[in-house]
Amino acid sequence: MDVRIHSVTLLDMDNQASPTSCTRCAISHGSGTGGFTLVELIVSAALAGVILAGVLTSFIMLGKMGANIQNYSELEAKGRSVLEQFSREARMAYHIDDGVTTSTSFTTATKPISVKFYIPDTSSNREGTGTRDYEVIYAFKADPSDGTKTIFTRTGPPINDPTGSVAETTLMFNVSKLSSTTDYFRFFKHLTASSSYYASIAVSPANDQQAASYRDTKQIEVNFVAQKTSRTVTTASNKVLSARFILRNK
Secondary structure: OOOOOOOOHHHHHHHHHHHHHHHHHHHHHHHHHOOOOOHHHHHHHHHHHHHHHHHHHHHHHHHHHHHHHHHHHHHHOOOOOHHHHHHHHHOOOOOOEOOOOOOOEOOHHOOOOEEEEEEEOOEEEOOOOOOOOOOEEEEEEEEOEEEEEEEEEEEEOOOOOOOOOOEEEEEEEEEEOOOOOOEEEEOOOOOOOOOHHHHHHHHOOOOEOOOOOOOOEEEEEEEEEEEOOOOOOOOOEEEEEOOEEEOOOO
């Protein structure tokens, strides 16, 4: 007769004695590696939102600051270029008028918003009768694309090619007066040693040697406020204030 002996380990005995022990073991082990609770997820999402909002706000502010700086820089550079061109032709002019009525006089209350320079042909004679003499008009006028705004224009041949075609060029967009009482152009008489500008101003601020006609004019100023508007940033403004340009040929 064959006798078979089966070995039973303690684990087998334990499993047989308690069939739910492994299940309990698995459950107890699983509970030690659980995920985040709902409260933890809500708090984490809120903190992430606050941090993201701060980063985006800083990024937008830096972008706007950069755009503002660029706008101011462009206005400053453009203003300098326009004044340089204006002064060059003003100093060469041997005669000026408003370019509209060709009147030789004007009143303080009706100062012109345009000025016409007669530029001589320096290779010929002082009166500009050579082939390279030309005329140029600087004017403040309504913007054709937006009647509520004013532009500063130059009408004449290219400054480096007097024999070229006459055309109107917009020098500055969206300009305005410095104030309601300040003219775009200011005209002054010739100052001699006996009529010091500073002495006259000290006596009366209104007595600043302003000319009453083009014939008396020996110096000219141009002043205005230039603005540049962008969609995402506030409007940049820059005051363009010139020195008194002496009409040397006049």
